[in-house]
Amino acid sequence: MIERLVPPAVAVVSTRRDLTGIELFEEEELSVARAVEKRRREFITSRACARLALQRLGTGPAAIPSREHGEPLWPDGVVGSITHTRGYGACAVAKAADVLTIGIDAERHEPLPPGVLEHVAFGRERATAAEQDAQVCLDRLLFSAKEAVYKAWFPATNRWLGFEDVELDIDVAGAAFRARLLVPRPVMRGIRLTELRGRWCVEDGIVATAVVVAR
DSSP states (O other): OGGGGSOTTSEEEEESSOOOOSOOOHHHHHHTTTOOHHHHHHHHHHHHHHHHHHHHHTOOOOOOOBOTTSOBOOOTTEEEEEEEETTEEEEEEEETTTEEEEEEEEEESSOOOTTTHHHHOOTHHHHHHHSOOSSOOHHHHHHHHHHHHHHHHHHHHOOOOOGGGEEEEEETTTTEEEEEEOSOOOEETTEEOSEEEEEEEEETTEEEEEEEEEO
């Protein structure tokens, strides 16, 4: 799914099942030393996808531990993003010389639980999320898109970005979205960002979103 949402410079590996047949590097083991079994399976699966994605990128195997806030720590010269939900996991990586930052997200394609939308959508976003569409759960799509935006934002800025700090426009017909930043615009490697753009798709019970900022 996510393979269709990113440019050729991005290598993606995805899976519909747990991939637990790899051995973790010592640094990675430390990231899940106290994790419950479900979290450990997700972590190992994501690192298995990352190993293959890095291989496609022409980069050798490397440890990808989790940083303080849970985000992956990529090898020098690589940017990437990981997502995992029930029934789907993926990793997307690219060379930092080609791409500034990547954010991907996947969610079960079903309505958000009661009470969640109020913390995710604001202003006209709530009207968008309330629209009826037979093919797309717009509230879940909005949530996933904001997650992808955050995953692209945080590694590049090391700053928190709340749901309320982004105003999202969803293009249903074009399977795309635009995120306008409502906070001071960051400068990413000499480029000042005012908005982030992404793409989305729905397939086999999963909604997937991706944001790629190319150089």
